[in-house]
Amino acid sequence: MDTLFFDSDDLDLTEDFLSRAYARMQIGSNDPQDSRARITRSAMPSVTVDELDLNFEMSYSVTPLGRICLCLVHDGTIEDHAFDGVRDAFGPGDMVSIAPPDLPYSGRICNARYNITMLETDLLAQVAAGAPGRRPEPVRLTGHRPHSPAAARHLRHSIGYLRDHVLSDPDIADQPLIASTAAQHLAAGVLAAFPNTALTDPTAADRNDAHPTTLRHALAYIEDHADEPITVADIAAAAHVTVRALQYAFRRHLDTTPLAHLRRVRLSHAHADLLAATPLDGTRVTDIAARWGFFHPSRFAALYREAYGHPPHRTLAG
Structure with a gap:
């Protein structure tokens, strides 16, 4: 997994970072001296999840992303967002697809805090x-x-x-x-x-x-x-x-x-691993659950209890 942080009030640096993180773009502001941008990215293969906080008004014009790009607005607004004849505005709580992967888009960020999630089209x-x-x-x-x-x-x-x-x-x-x-x-x-x-x-x-x-x-x-x-x-x-x-x-x-x-087959493999393990060797239920693709601990415990009649930690304890 990759993690990335960006924090700057230099508009040129922000444009360069955004162009490298998303796609080539041009940005602008009526007050470039007050243009603080904070961005945090977490990524795994095929998916990136970013949190952006732009406490100023920023125009943007972006070349095609080549990926599915979802936007969830937390605070502030995104105005005059346009692509291929579509024009819209987004506010707090709105979940949207920014644009088709092969089309450019433009608009204005207005003192907004929002999430951008991108995934490969495949x-x-x-x-x-x-x-x-x-x-x-x-x-x-x-x-x-x-x-x-x-x-x-x-x-x-x-x-x-x-x-x-x-x-x-x-x-x-x-x-x-x-x-x-x-x-x-x-x-x-x-x-x-x-x-x-x-x-x-x-x-x-x-x-x-x-x-x-x-x-x-x-x-x-x-x-x-x-x-x-x-x-x-x-x-x-x-x-x-x-x-x-x-x-x-x-x-x-x-x-x-x-x-x-x-999921049922992987659950049976997790069950076998729990039977073979012991808490004394440092093995944890969450380790085995993750090994077999279960990333939600409480969901794993519920599935396990439904299949085997008791919680996974009891199997691990012998």
């Missing part, structure tokens, strides 16, 4: 539909505001948890399964919140592909690769079907989802 394809045997097709967001307040709240919560409970602890964030699982959860949250081009309902061909052989291939792949940062798209490719067909097969035959089954 992450959306990893949790959406793809063609069998081929790289998943790109998925595009077709609106810059969430389609419902509830979806926006859920995404805000997901970003907050990622920032405060995953990226805040390097020992957790540096676990490969944690990074992969957290990134997929964020991508799924983005697709659930914003209108997009992903096709989620199974087609007739998908339904035909959702037979027991598909399920056997998928289950075998999960068993063999549970200790690796695999995605739903990886599992679908191993079974030679689309993600939609894979999800339909799991619903039809097991009444679950591929990720839920993967």
